[in-house]
Amino acid sequence: MSTLAPIPSLNYEVVFGDTGVESLNQFLKQAHYSSLFILVDSNTHPNCLPLFLEILETERPIDIIEIEAGEEHKHIETCMGVWETLSENGADRKSVMINLGGGVVTDLGGFVASTFKRGIDFINIPTSLLAMVDASVGGKTGVDLGVLKNQIGVIQQPQLVWVSDQFLGTLPKEQFRSGYSEMLKHGLIADPAYWEQLADYSQFTVDSLLPTIHHSVGIKNEVVKQDPTEQGWRKILNFGHTLGHAVESYALQSPEQKTLLHGEAIAVGMVLEAYLSVSLCGLPMSAAEAIKTVFHSIFDKEVFSATAQEKILELLIFDKKNSHGQVNFMLLEAIGKPKLDVQVPSELFKEAFAFYKR
Ligand SMILES: NC(=O)c1ccc[n+]([C@@H]2O[C@H](COP(=O)([O-])OP(=O)(O)OC[C@H]3O[C@@H](n4cnc5c(N)ncnc54)[C@H](O)[C@@H]3O)[C@@H](O)[C@H]2O)c1
Ligand SMILES: [Zn+2]
Incomplete structure (x- = not known):
């Protein structure tokens, strides 16, 4: 398990497991940084930092910077605090920032570093499953603006990403499931055999997952390498996300809907968009049914009233993929075969929700 090959990305590598630690230490030695700043949040500080400090080899000074855990802290005010700490502690252009945490830490830390x-x-050292298979790779960094997600940021690649399943032991179960949702997406957009393999959630344990994580990173990386700045092809990573984001925002704003984690919301989004794929792209109904069965076996089935559905559709217009006033969807012609920029007639949304519920 410790011999998983490094995955070469744009100008850096994603390294895995035990051999990955050696690469990381080697990299730090050769890079001659003046000092190291490790960014953690209030959960990864106690849960992941001690483990990391044990294996980290460096003679350079180390500073730890902690931010509060949670998406609600993924804001410019938090960046201000981190920039100030960097400055007060003498960070210079040869300092390096090590982001040890979930997607909030890797997104925010990458942005702070790219602008300091x-x-x-x-x-990046991702510690949540979602950050391992998604957020830490691809170079998107940034923060939210009010309730609008990821409105401020830059695309900047890390120098190295180290993925280790050692951190997953303390990750809450629902956070784990949330990351798994993105892995299922990788199967749906790129690899039918992988989708089949992931369909039985119960077979996976934290200890057996690293090769699977490696496979998912490989899929995301291939897409990103072809289209680093999301001019076209990279949008396939947004399958399930157009409606998923709207569902996520809706749940966040409405007292009657329980808040959904990102992966939980896009699980709903993928089922809804599977239906749209049947109507508009020729995805066989049997495939959409299979997709629904898998997601319903892993995630709770949410209930969306008629009013809720209307509000979700209103929120669609806030989606950042909405250009020229039209909402574009990434749908599926078949499992493993995505189609970009499909426009959806509004009457189909109701049917999609009915399909989700059936
Ligand atoms: N840049 C990208 O391409 C990209 C892609 C997908 C998601 N994202 C972003 O990633 C964020 C979501 O990432 P996330 O789900 O990792 O959220 P997160 O960083 O908030 O982590 C989820 C929770 O798990 C905790 N946690 C993380 N690792 C832990 C561990 N090993 N043990 C115990 N607790 C741990 C965190 O403190 C947090 O409370 C969102 O802000 C999203 O916009 C970015
Ligand atoms: Zn996502």
């Missing part, structure tokens, strides 16, 4: 003194290097 016009950009210092950063390394």
